[in-house]
Structure formats: C-alpha cells, structure tokens
Amino acid sequence: MKTPVKLRVNGQAHEIFVEPRKTLADALRDDCGLTGTHLGCEHGVCGACTVLLDGDPVRACLMFAIQCQDMEIRTVEGLADGEELHPMQRAFWEKHGLQCGFCTPGFLMLAVGALERKPDMDEEELKEMLSSNLCRCTGYQNILAAVRAAQAEMQ
Amino acid sequence: MWVGRRLRRVEDPSLLRGEGRFVADVARGCGAIRFVRSPFARGRILSIEAPEEATVITADDLAEIPPVKPMLHRDDFIPVEQPILAKEQVTYAGQPIAAVIAPTFEEAEDLAEMVFVDIEPLDPVVDLDHALDETAPLVHPHVPANTVIDASLTTPGFDAAFHGAAYHVEIDVRSRRENATPLEARGSHAAFDPRENRVTLTASTQGPHMLRTALADLLGIPESELRVIAPDVGGAFGQKYSLAMEDVVTVWAARRFRRDVAWIEDRRENFASFHSRDQRYIVTGAFDESGKLRAMRADVRCNVGAYSCYPVTCGVEPLMAMAELPGPYDFRNYAVRSRAVASNACPIAPYRGVSRPVITLTLERLMDKAAARMGIDPVEIRRRNLVREFPYTSVTGLVYDQGSYVESLDRSVQLVDLERFRADQRAAWEQGRYIGIGFSTFSERTGYGTSAFAARKMDITLGYETIDLAMDPSGSVEVRVGASPHGQGLRTSLSQLVADELGIDPKDVRIVHGDTDRTPYGWGTFASRSMVVSGGATKLGATELRRRLADIASETLEAAVDDLQFHEGKVLVRGTDVGVPIRDLARLAYHRSDKLPPGEEPGLRVKATYDPAGTFSNACHVALVEVDLETGAVAVQRFVVVEDAGVLVNPMIADGQVHGGVAQGIASALYEELVYDSDGNLLTTSLMDYLPPTIAEVPLIEIDHLVSESDATITGAKGLGEGGTIGAPAAILNAITNALSPLGIEVNETPATPERIQKLIRQAQGAL
Numbered sequence: 001m002k003t004p005v006k007l008r009v010n011g012q013a014h015e016i017f018v019e020p021r022k023t024l025a026d027a028l029r030d031d032c033g034l035t036g037t038h039l040g041c042e043h044g045v046c047g048a049c050t051v052l053l054d055g056d057p058v059r060a061c062l063m064f065a066i067q068c069q070d071m072e073i074r075t076v077e078g079l080a081d082g083e084e085l086h087p088m089q090r091a092f093w094e095k096h097g098l099q100c101g102f103c104t105p106g107f108l109m110l111a112v113g114a115l116e117r118k119p120d121m122d123e124e125e126l127k128e129m130l131s132s133n134l135c136r137c138t139g140y141q142n143i144l145a146a147v148r149a150a151q152a153e154m155q
Numbered sequence: 156m157w158v159g160r161r162l163r164r165v166e167d168p169s170l171l172r173g174e175g176r177f178v179a180d181v182a183r184g185c186g187a188i189r190f191v192r193s194p195f196a197r198g199r200i201l202s203i204e205a206p207e208e209a210t211v212i213t214a215d216d217l218a219e220i221p222p223v224k225p226m227l228h229r230d231d232f233i234p235v236e237q238p239i240l241a242k243e244q245v246t247y248a249g250q251p252i253a254a255v256i257a258p259t260f261e262e263a264e265d266l267a268e269m270v271f272v273d274i275e276p277l278d279p280v281v282d283l284d285h286a287l288d289e290t291a292p293l294v295h296p297h298v299p300a301n302t303v304i305d306a307s308l309t310t311p312g313f314d315a316a317f318h319g320a321a322y323h324v325e326i327d328v329r330s331r332r333e334n335a336t337p338l339e340a341r342g343s344h345a346a347f348d349p350r351e352n353r354v355t356l357t358a359s360t361q362g363p364h365m366l367r368t369a370l371a372d373l374l375g376i377p378e379s380e381l382r383v384i385a386p387d388v389g390g391a392f393g394q395k396y397s398l399a400m401e402d403v404v405t406v407w408a409a410r411r412f413r414r415d416v417a418w419i420e421d422r423r424e425n426f427a428s429f430h431s432r433d434q435r436y437i438v439t440g441a442f443d444e445s446g447k448l449r450a451m452r453a454d455v456r457c458n459v460g461a462y463s464c465y466p467v468t469c470g471v472e473p474l475m476a477m478a479e480l481p482g483p484y485d486f487r488n489y490a491v492r493s494r495a496v497a498s499n500a501c502p503i504a505p506y507r508g509v510s511r512p513v514i515t516l517t518l519e520r521l522m523d524k525a526a527a528r529m530g531i532d533p534v535e536i537r538r539r540n541l542v543r544e545f546p547y548t549s550v551t552g553l554v555y556d557q558g559s560y561v562e563s564l565d566r567s568v569q570l571v572d573l574e575r576f577r578a579d580q581r582a583a584w585e586q587g588r589y590i591g592i593g594f595s596t597f598s599e600r601t602g603y604g605t606s607a608f609a610a611r612k613m614d615i616t617l618g619y620e621t622i623d624l625a626m627d628p629s630g631s632v633e634v635r636v637g638a639s640p641h642g643q644g645l646r647t648s649l650s651q652l653v654a655d656e657l658g659i660d661p662k663d664v665r666i667v668h669g670d671t672d673r674t675p676y677g678w679g680t681f682a683s684r685s686m687v688v689s690g691g692a693t694k695l696g697a698t699e700l701r702r703r704l705a706d707i708a709s710e711t712l713e714a715a716v717d718d719l720q721f722h723e724g725k726v727l728v729r730g731t732d733v734g735v736p737i738r739d740l741a742r743l744a745y746h747r748s749d750k751l752p753p754g755e756e757p758g759l760r761v762k763a764t765y766d767p768a769g770t771f772s773n774a775c776h777v778a779l780v781e782v783d784l785e786t787g788a789v790a791v792q793r794f795v796v797v798e799d800a801g802v803l804v805n806p807m808i809a810d811g812q813v814h815g816g817v818a819q820g821i822a823s824a825l826y827e828e829l830v831y832d833s834d835g836n837l838l839t840t841s842l843m844d845y846l847p848p849t850i851a852e853v854p855l856i857e858i859d860h861l862v863s864e865s866d867a868t869i870t871g872a873k874g875l876g877e878g879g880t881i882g883a884p885a886a887i888l889n890a891i892t893n894a895l896s897p898l899g900i901e902v903n904e905t906p907a908t909p910e911r912i913q914k915l916i917r918q919a920q921g922a923l
C-alpha cells in the first residue's frame with residue numbers, strides 16, 4: 001500500500017506517495033521526475049544510480065524511498081548553478097570523461113560527494129573511490145583526469 | 156582548420172546536467188511490458204497459464220507475424236527461423252515466451268511471476284565442441300550436425316606449399332562467451348497516435364532505419380506507419396544493432412491496444428539478450444627456414460547459439476573469420492574451413508570487433524609460438540611477415556590501402572624500450588617474479604561499403620550512407636545523417652568537417668541523427684564506419700554546398716569562382732578584403748531568388764551519398780604484465796598503443812575510442828565470461844558474476860598515432876572504433892605466455908582467469 005513520503009531533493013520538497021518497496025532511484029525518477037539518476041543494474045554494482053544522501057554517495061537502487069524521509073538528497077540535476085556548470089561537470093566536459101553519458105551522473109555524484117568529504121585525496125584514494133562505479137565506454141582514464149582537474153578547482 | 160582539433164563535444168552539456176533523454180526516461184508513466192522467459196535451454200511447451208485478469212500475449216496472439224528469418228544467399232548456409240515468442244518449444248534459456256502488460260513496471264513484474272509455463276525439458280546442447288559431436292541432440296531438426304554455415308576455401312597450390320614448409324606450428328585458441336554489456340540495457344517505448352494511426356518507437360538502437368524496416372516487414376505495415384527514434388543511447392557496442400524480438404511485441408501491443416507501452420530490459424535479461432565470441436580456432440602455420448609464413452590451414456568454429464541475428468545473420472562471425480584471418484601478414488597459400496554451429500545457448504550478435512579479437516589472438520599467438528620454435532625474436536618474425544607494399548591484395552582478395560604495419564611495430568618497440576625490458580625481465584625471473592611482454596600487430600577493416608557487404612550475400616546489402624545538408628536563411632547548417640551514434644561524439648566531429656569545408660564555426664552546424672522522420676535512410680552506427688562513411692557523405696555534401704555558395708558569391712562579388720576563399724563566415728576574394736558574409740548569401744538564396752545566377756535553384760539544400768570500398772586501419776598493441784604464480788592473477792602494468800587510423804578528425808574522441816576499446820579488450824582477455832552449466836542455465840546473471848573491469852583493472856593506456864595518407868576514403872579518416880578491443884587480448888595473452896615462458900606455459904584461452912592460469916601453472920609444475 002502506498003505511503004506518503006517527504007523527500008528533500010536538491011533543496012526542494014517533494015511529497016510523494018509510494019509503495020514501501022519502491023527504491024529511492026525509482027521514486028526520484030518516476031515520482032519526482034528527476035530522470036538524471038540512471039539505472040544500470042538495479043543490484044548495487046554499477047553505481048549509475050549514485051546520489052548524495054546527507055552528503056554521502058549512496059546507491060539509490062539499494063535504498064527504499066521511505067528510508068529517506070526528511071533526508072537531504074542531491075542528484076545530478078542539482079549540481080549546476082543555473083547556467084554555470086559545477087567544476088566536476090566542467091572537468092568531465094573538458095577532459096572527455098564521458099562518451100554515451102549513461103554512467104556520468106553516477107560518477108559525478110560519487111566524485112563530488114567523496115571530494116566534499118575529503119578534498120585532498122591522493123591518486124590512489126581517487127582510484128579506489130572511482131573503482132566503485134562502472135563505465136563501459138571510457139576505459140576510465142579520462143574520468144580520472146577529470147576528477148583530478150576538478151579536485152584542484154574545488155579545493 | 157577545425158579538423159584535427161580536440162574540440163569539446165556538443166553532446167556533453169545535456170548529459171552532464173542529467174538532461175539526457177534515454178529510453179527509460181521517455182517511458183515514464185506508460186503501460187509496462189514484462190516478458191516471461193524460458194527457464195530451460197530446450198524443451199516442449201505444454202501449457203501457459205496466467206491469472207484471468209492479466210493481459211498476456213503469447214505466440215498464438217502473434218499468429219499473423221511471420222518468424223524472423225535472417226538470410227544469406229549461399230549454398231553453405233541453412234536458414235533458421237525464429238518465432239517472436241517461443242512457439243511449442245523453447246530453444247535457449249531466457250527466450251521470451253509470453254509478455255504481460257500492466258499499468259506500472261512493478262505490477263508487470265508481479266504479473267509475469269504469476270504466469271506459469273509448463274515445459275517438458277529436453278536435453279540441450281550448449282557447448283561448442285559438444286554441439287559438433289555426432290551424438291549431440293540437434294538444435295533444429297533440419298540442421299544436420301548443428302552446422303548452420305560450413306564455408307571453406309583452399310587456394311590452388313596450397314598442399315604443396317603447406318607440406319613443403321620447414322616448420323609447422325599448430326595452435327588451438329579458444330575464446331569463451333561474452334556479453335557486450337552496455338551500461339544501459341535495451342528497451343523501447345511505443346507511442347500510438349490514433350489520429351495518424353502511427354506508432355513512434357523510441358528504442359535504444361544503433362540503427363533506427365534498419366529497425367523500422369524489420370518491424371514494418373514483420374507487422375505487414377507500410378514503413379510510413381512507424382517512426383523510429385534513437386534517443387540518447389547508453390552504449391551499445393554492437394548488441395543494439397540486431398533486432399530484439401521484444402521490440403516487435405512492443406510495437407504490436409501499442410497498435411493492438413491503441414496505447415503507449417514500453418519494455419525496459421533489466422540487467423539480468425540483458426545477460427541473455429545477445430552474446431558474442433565463443434569461438435575456437437585450430438590453425439597450423441607453415442613457415443620456411445627464414446621464419447616466413449608460407450601457408451596457413453585453419454579450422455574455425457563459432458558457437459552462434461540458438462538463432463541467427465537479424466539483419467547480419469550468424470554468418471558474420473565465421474565468414475569474417477574466413478576472409479580476415481590472414482590479418483596483416485603476407486602469405487599466398489590458405490586453406491580454411493569455417494563453421495557456424497547452433498546450440499541451445501543465447502544467440503550471438505556482433506560485439507565490438509566481431510571475430511577479429513579472436514582472429515588476432517590466434518594469429519599473434521601463432522607468431523609468438525613460431526618465433527619461439529625457430530628461435531627468432533617475436534618482433535623480428537613479425538617484421539619478416541608483415542605486409543609492406545600498398546595497395547596489398549590479401550590471399551582472400553581483400554585490398555589493403557596504405558598502412559604502417561611495420562612502422563607501428565617499430566615505433567612501439569621504441570616506446571616500451573624493449574631491450575631494457577628484456578634485461579629487467581631476466582632479473583625479475585631470477586628473483587622469482589614473472590613479468591612478460593606481448594605484442595599484437597593487426598589490421599582493422601573499417602568503412603565497409605556496399606561492395607564489402609555484397610560479398611557476404613546477405614538478404615540486405617548494407618554499406619552506403621546518405622546525408623541531407625541544408626543551410627537555412629540565417630546561415631546555419633543542418634546535416635541530417637543516417638548514422639546513429641551512441642557515445643562516439645559524431646555530432647561534434649561531423650561539425651568539424653563541415654566547418655572546414657564552409658569556413659564557418661562548428662557551432663553553426665547542427666547534426667541531426669537517430670530519427671527516421673528527420674533523417675535519410677541509412678544503416679546506422681556500427682563496424683567503425685560512421686566517421687568513414689557518414690563523414691565521407693558529409694564532406695561531399697559540404698563541398699557541393701560550397702560550390703553553390705561560390706556560384707552565388709561569384710555573381711555578387713563579380714569575381715571568378717577560383718578566386719574565392721571561404722574564411723570565418725565570409726566568402727572573400729583571395730588576396731583582397733572584398734567579401735560577403737555567408738549569411739547574406741544564404742539569405743539571398745532563399746529570399747532573393749530573383750537575384751540568383753541563371754539555373755541556380757532557390758534555397759540551399761543538397762544531398763550526398765558516399766559508399767567507399769573500405770579501408771584498413773592498423774595498430775600495434777604492447778602489453779606488459781606481471782603474473783602472480785601463487786594466485787594466477789595477472790596485473791597489466793603498461794599498455795601501449797601505436798595506432799594508425801589516418802586523419803583524426805577529433806583526436807580527443809579518437810583517443811577515447813582507443814581507451815574504451817582497450818578496456819573491453821582487457822575485459823575479454825582477463826575477466827569477462829558468461830558461464831553455462833551443462834543443463835544450459837546461464838550462471839552469470841549479475842554484475843557480481845560477470846565482471847566488467849573497474850578503474851582498478853584498467854591501466855593507463857599510452858597512445859601514439861601514425862598517419863598514413865590513404866586515398867581509400869575522401870576524408871582521409873579510417874575508422875578506429877573497434878581496434879582497441881581487437882588488439883588487446885592478443886597482446887595480453889602473449890605477455891602472459893612470455894612471463895611464464897620459464898615454465899613452458901602457453902595461454903591460448905580467454906579470459907585468462909586466475910583459475911585457468913593457476914591450472915596451467917600446476918600442470919607445468921607437475922610435469923617438471
């Protein structure tokens with residue numbers, strides 16, 4: 001049976017009615033209309049669905065929407081400031097960190113979340129962090145280059 | 156010049172903002188289709204029972220739709236028909252049997268679970284060698300020995316050359332099953348428009364026009380009743396070119412129920428959508444005293460699964476192997492038998508590189524093995540055998556345009572500092588560390604045009620590309636292309652070509668693709684063809700538009716056409732500052748047609764078609780690896796690519812293709828394998844069992860480009876989308892074999908998992 005849930009996404013309140021089994025990812029996509037969060041596996045491996053939950057990168061396909069009541073959620077749609085891209089978005093653009101772009105929202109949120117928590121990660125830590133998501137197109141080289149470039153700017 | 160610049164992609168901003176439009180984004184809120192799939196590899200369907208209130212579609216409902224019958228017009232081919240939904244029998248695990256429709260995806264999933272299909276299981280055959288066994292069950296009763304294609308060829312004089320050779324080196328190479336694993340699985344959304352009695356299908360596809368033809372043919376409707384849109388597509392790598400039976404059902408349901416419906420594939424389903432590789436090559440090379448390859452005998456077997464993919468058929472694997480196995484090596488005597496073998500495994504469809512990763516693996520392992528046998532350096536044996544003079548006609552009649560086979564090898568030897576490595580290696584071996592180096596030199600045939608496809612004798616001859624190009628009255632250019640990119644950045648690179656031709660900024664060029672209503676009929680994006688073929692057509696079109704603009708300008712400026720120059724948005728009289736903005740010429744062409752030169756049509760619209768014979772890129776890959784003797788694990792420490800794909804329109808995009816291609820090649824070499832049990836159940840059904848590499852497994856890829864000037868394409872660009880995947884497995888397996896050479900181990904099977912390597916090590920140690 002559907003339950004009311006209040007989600008705060010990118011600073012905006014969404015009052016939605018969802019079944020308890022509905023994942024956060026599906027709720028964001030279907031009920032909040034935020035389709036930038038992608039589903040690549042729905043079993044917690046690919047990371048395409050990564051969003052920030054109270055600042056931490058999480059797999060939105062592994063959370064139920066009802067678990068996120070009143071929590072602060074950030075999705076890829078909230079990264080840019082109007083016209084102005086987030087440094088991470090700009091770096092991905094400049095370094096060719098995306099091809100098909102399907103994994104990109106997940107990588108952006110993962111990297112932004114991780115670097116906001118720990119701005120001075122070294123190369124090994126960056127790689128370790130990025131190894132939690134899959135990209136099938138880029139071979140990761142330019143993703144790493146982008147994250148490094150954005151890190152410099154975010155500090 | 157815009158060509159040659161690392162221009163940022165126009166595709167990116169919307170994708171970065173989460174404003175991409177993938178099929179699942181379009182499918183919100185419409186009727187959801189879920190398929191009920193066979194849990195058995197082979198069996199008889201006894202009954203299908205569903206809850207009464209459910210909307211269920213079975214083969215009986217689709218009685219009017221003929222089966223899919225991909226055709227090759229060859230005597231050595233036996234066609235196989237595939238029903239859209241399984242009828243009376245199931246032929247592989249995962250085959251769609253029924254579809255349910257519900258208001259939401261969740262409900263559709265629940266409902267599908269409640270559909271009970273009673274199946275009497277029969278003994279399946281899933282393994283390649285087993286399928287060829289005399290006692291094996293027949294997958295299709297009308298296909299003897301489960302052999303759908305049995306092609307062969309022997310050059311005159313083969314026997315003498317083969318038997319007269321000094322050395323015979325045999326190799327038996329096996330590649331296991333893989334899945335292309337685009338990060339976005341497949342899916343489609345069919346919107347029914349009752350006013351026009353027309354369906355708009357938004358599908359995650361590489362070839363919207365091809366898909367429209369297939370669907371219209373099967374549904375028996377004119378193509379005009381169907382519009383196919385490829386929205387943003389989340390990777391494809393070949394898997395999204397072949398017809399999905401699910402798409403047929405989706406369009407049928409939208410028409411039947413006069414409503415919008417969608418099918419969004421999940422990851423588990425995608426693992427049984429289309430497979431690839433699963434081949435075995437048994438090859439003997441006959442070499443003379445000097446290490447020159449004189450003759451080759453090959454037995455190629457491809458496990459193509461239960462059905463043939465549409466439109467290219469299951470012939471693409473064995474026939475490509477037969478034609479392209481000689482690779483970059485010059486020899487004149489060849490005998491080959493190449494078979495497509497049916498089994499109760501999931502159907503095979505082309506995946507990046509198609510047969511060439513295995514072709515290259517085989518040839519390159521053969522070269523290393525021969526070198527070891529004859530005591531020649533692996534680099535030297537390649538030098539002695541690589542083609543050097545162009546155009547070169549191969550033993551199978553393929554014409555190689557200008558390339559840099561020897562040069563790319565030499566360059567890569569320099570880049571890795573081979574001598575230094577050999578010294579390090581000796582030291583490492585002494586300390587009990589196993590490091591190795593492996594080379595892989597190969598050709599990558601791209602830009603297959605009509606003539607190349609015609610040779611395959613498919614029902615449908617793919618090949619050409621057409622573009623419509625128009626400059627509007629404001630001076631901006633729109634190019635509508637039949638290619639259908641999905642991550643390759645073609646919009647950006649085509650705009651660079653047009654910009655150079657017309658002396659305008661790429662920002663003023665818009666490329667439109669992926670919509671049958673808005674683009675000319677074309678074959679889509681696959682086989683590393685779009686830059687070559689669509690790029691060629693775009694260049695031809697832009698040249699023609701330039702000619703038209705020059706004619707008008709020549710009248711306006713009272714100057715000879717030959718004296719005109721297109722530069723920064725203006726047409727100038729060479730050597731003066733007299734000129735006219737192109738914008739004004741465009742305005743004039745539409746709004747002042749009274750002023751146009753006589754015979755000049757109003758407006759600025761041209762059409763162009765390009766249909767090259769094909770071209771060959773080439774490359775040399777070098778892998779440096781370390782093998783852990785304890786665990787059998789392989790770490791790739793360095794990976795060097797020296798690539799020659801002719802002119803690079805956007806080197807940033809080209810490098811990205813190499814990176815991604817090599818990552819998939821590394822995946823084939825070391826990690827990815829679809830595993831069936833003996834009953835034909837697929838055991839690898841999640842990303843926890845099937846292992847695409849993460850950043851931790853992919854090393855930095857060092858790229859160097861050589862540029863051969865080839866006139867085989869009018870842009871000078873050769874394709875390069877598949878090269879990374881083609882070359883990497885061979886380089887890595889050669890490197891592992893080299894690392895383990897003190898133990899006398901040969902690694903000839905992909906993926907070279909720790910388990911396999913460990914087993915080889917144990918066998919070798921046991922034998923010591």
Ligand code: FES
Nearest residue numbers: 041042044047061
């Ligand atoms: S969709 Fe959530 S991890 Fe893959």
Ligand code: FES
Nearest residue numbers: 099103135136137
């Ligand atoms: S860009 Fe396609 S999956 Fe990462």
